Amino acid sequence: MKPALPATIPVWLLVGAQGVVSAASLVVEIVAGRMLAPHVGMSLYTWTAIIAVVLAGFSVGHWWGGRLAEKTPAAALRWTGGALLAAAITTAGAVPLLPLVAGPVLGAIIAPVWSITALTLIVFFLPSFFAGVPAPVLTKIAITSADRTGPALGAMFAAGAIGAIAGTLLAGFVFISWLGSALTLVVVTVVYLACAALFVRLGGQGARAVGGAAVLGLGLAVLALATPNPCDRESQYFCLRVEDVSADPAEPVHLMVIDHLAHGISAQSLPTVQFTEHTAMLDHLSRLRAVRDDFTSFHIGGGNFAVPRAFAAHGTGAITVAEIDPAVTQMAAEAFWFDPETATVLHEDGRRALLTRPEALYDIILGDAFTDVVVPVHLVTREFFALAAGRLEPGGSFLMNVIDHEDRLYALGSIVATMGEVFEVVEVWTQQAQPDPGQRMVFVVVGGDAPTPVDSFTVPAPDETRFGALSPRLVEGLAAGRGTVLTDDYAPIDRLMGLSL
Structure with missing residues (x-):
């Protein structure tokens, strides 16, 4: 019943x-x-x-x-x-x-x-x-x-x-x-x-x-x-916030925060001066390695668009930026003095942008996309690096920003090992300063067919900061001792960063 x-x-x-x-x-x-x-x-x-x-x-x-x-x-x-x-x-x-x-x-x-x-x-x-x-x-x-x-x-x-x-x-x-x-x-x-x-x-x-x-x-x-x-703005991808870090209200300096991390600082009156280690290295290394002054560039990730803005101020060639979130681009234009007319901005994933435009070749390709503190997994694999290498002009270079901990370096070693399977020369650059034990460090990894003509340089970031390349022997040791070749099938970048149990 x-x-x-x-x-x-x-x-x-x-x-x-x-x-x-x-x-x-x-x-x-x-x-x-x-x-x-x-x-x-x-x-x-x-x-x-x-x-x-x-x-x-x-x-x-x-x-x-x-x-x-x-x-x-x-x-x-x-x-x-x-x-x-x-x-x-x-x-x-x-x-x-x-x-x-x-x-x-x-x-x-x-x-x-x-x-x-x-x-x-x-x-x-x-x-x-x-x-x-x-x-x-x-x-x-x-x-x-x-x-x-x-x-x-x-x-x-x-x-x-x-x-x-x-x-x-x-x-x-x-x-x-x-x-x-x-x-x-x-x-x-x-x-x-x-x-x-x-x-x-x-x-x-x-x-x-x-x-x-x-x-x-x-x-x-x-x-x-x-x-x-x-959040100042909630997009389909991120929580975005702008903070004023100006020392002088007459000279505005803004910080972009995406989710919980700072993603770039820009000053209104200093378009060519970088305020973070990674943008300082990406900017200067690109110009050091470019085969001509009016080099073309493809940027994976816009952030506050500090590097594309600097390239435009330097008078380089055509600039293309793949920034997946239109709200990030809009905020860069509104609060970080980026002029959208100086670049072609593609609001799509960087790997897809390269994949679907086989006719486009660039002198410099820069990777500066992050999910939390790690590079998205599909942008650190052998297959992706092969794709990027295939979109470079003769003599071109691929540069990417990498974060890792001083006492681990497994993520850095794996990216070096993986890039070594694609590029003839792989370099690792970082600030020339003694890190604290366990410190989270910023690196730029470079891939190309020839070494950079210098092994160190000093640029404002914004204070005068010296950056240098790790010795080839140390780079080889990182790849051999701590590196795992990353593929589309297997790329445990979070675990290599020490973010797992």
Whole structure:
């Protein structure tokens, strides 16, 4: 005998509710990545932690929802409404909670993997747990109230999957770039509150039963909107921020922050002066190695466009920049004095840009794209370096910015070993200064068919700084002793950087 329901509930209503809750829960998962980025970056480990924590929350929520499904349908629906009220409260509360706990958690746990996981667990486990409760309850009611249990069961599973797809697409393509993270979570909070009211009403209780919790949830939503946004602009790719680091207001100097890392500094009145080690090396080495003064260049990653801006000021040849995020280019033009008319800017991935334009050859190709502190995996492989070498004019050079730790150098050694399979000459340049133990160091790796005509140089960065090339013997030792040839099939760059367990 079918359990009595407080009222006849159409299966389509249960299917629709399941789809809406599933969509909302996946929106939270995608937004979690954007919210964590200003604190821990957007690395492989960030997304791994988010997916693991959210799935753990769903799993425990499903388990508890299965227990609730054993109650009478009316009681189960009321409990499910309460769970979604809690989902609304914890979702809205995630916005003010994250900046409160990020500093203490990241300071207490040194290992990046565990600190990222712990922070994600504290902020996003409960929203996922409560959002996982409705699925078993609604499914149980659907299959016990329908004339045909098989189609009802299939419809509920399909609704969950379709809702997850819709939530992922809406979060990635619409909500984050148009509303921002905080307002997106406020929208999810309102959706959870509406679903909670529906379930409590279907369970036979008046809407006033949810009033107190709804007020709390809406109060936290208002607090979320009032919480300072760490981003000046949220694009489809990054959290972007500009900071004024001027010593003299009459001589503006700006710093670009992408997610949680500084990506470049520029001064309005000094277009040819670089303010960071890597841009100073990329700028000067390119001009040292170029076969002519009006050399052509292709830049993978724009950042604050400091190097393309300097090239234009030096009067080089045609400049092409592959910057995947249009918002980065717009910010460079608005706040970093880059003139878009001086370069051809391609808003697409750098590897794809090279791959789809086989007719275009360049004297200099520069790699300065990063995901967190590592070069994106598809830009450090043998296949990519072969592609870049094939897009160089005779006598051309490939240069790339690499970050590694003084006491490891496995990532640097692997990139050197991999480039050595493609380029006849591979050089490693860095600042000529004694690093601190374990210090994160900045290198520029050069590939070409001839060595650079000098083995050191001094340029303003912005203070006079001396850079030098590692000896060929040391470079060979890095490749042989610490290098792994990286391929499209195997390139564990995060682990080589020491970011794993």
